[in-house]
Amino acid sequence: MVICEVGNGSTARFWHDNWTSLGPLIDITGPRGPGVTGLHVDAVVAEALRDGDWWVRRSRSRNRLITMLRECLPEAAPILNSEAEDIYLWKPGNRVASCTFSTADTWEALHPQGETVFWHRQVWFQGRIPKHAFITWVIARNRLGTRDRMRSWGVQGPATCILCNAADETRQHLFFDCPYRTEVWTFFCSRLNLHPPALFEDGLRWLRNPSPDEFVKLIAKLVFQAALYSIWKERNVRIHNQAFRPAQAVILEMKQTIQARLDPLSRASNSRRTDTTLLGTWFNFF
Structure with a gap:
């Protein structure tokens, strides 16, 4: 339920933070992702940007994990041009992400209401x-x-x-x-x-x-x-x-x-x- 709104990418962890709306990238590529792509497991988002684009887009490899990763990454320009800090937000279920934690909203997300019955x-x-x-x-x-x-x-x-x-x-x-x-x-x-x-x-x-x-x-x-x-x-x-x-x-x-x-x-x-x-x-x- 924690998402990262990336600014300049200096603190958001590339593999482990939920910053692409698809969840942590390590969950998509699996534990082999860092080894196959060459980007170390603790890298931040800014380290994945080289020469004005994502480093992985310059690779000519046809490896399935690299191809999949290319499709998951957003445009690089907004991050390269940003001067804002990365922000971590709380997003329970389908609610709007917020910097404020709500126990009630979190409970509803963890325990969704079941089928409505007349009795x-x-x-x-x-x-x-x-x-x-x-x-x-x-x-x-x-x-x-x-x-x-x-x-x-x-x-x-x-x-x-x-x-x-x-x-x-x-x-x-x-x-x-x-x-x-x-x-x-x-x-x-x-x-x-x-x-x-x-x-x-x-x-x-x-x-x-x-x-x-x-x-x-x-x-x-x-x-x-x-x-x-x-x-x-x-x-x-x-x-x-x-x-x-x-x-x-x-x-x-x-x-x-x-x-x-x-x-x-x-x-x-x-x-x-x-x-x-x-x-x-x-x-x-x-």
Whole structure:
């Protein structure tokens, strides 16, 4: 990210500095460049100028490295006629080179933003339960190791959903169509008087604004993520520990987890509403 704006070439290193916009020339020619061309490895740009031009352009050699180097070099006249000093600048990514270092610009260059997704705020909302949000993120990207995906990788094993034994285990079935999951999800939706769609990605879109009430909206997001996490946890416990719980046990565990999360959120809330609190809204429904 350090570039050199060449003035008279007295300090810019010919081989190692990024002064031609193509990166360090040693990266183009390789370590054999200095030996083949005859210009020592620590030479500055000014030393590569002889008799009004680049020394390498006077060579009659047909060596591939010398030919390539000729094509990389800029015009020599501006450097020969310059009286300015060489300047080193900071250029993160595609931003304009500057003599000022910016931590923010450098971070963005090193960690470019990924693909924009419509469900970002439905997963990483303020007040989320971190482990629930993480599982939701993995599911939203369809990277969870469900049985249909594992079989597509060549892993031999049963394809049937272990929660209902009625259909193949896919993302859509496990988290939306499975009767076990439906029992859990319906309990909360009926209490909150919500009517989510039947497809997974439609459900994520619906979660943007599931209710006009801000408190109910937050509770719905917490319930949605808790349901995904709890169903996946129950599925894994059944497979690995052969322990089976009824849906009512999962519902009870979810209620306790969400209530525990809402307590500090309710205490920290600076809402101007005077009719009820976040935790009070929860108790109105549950």
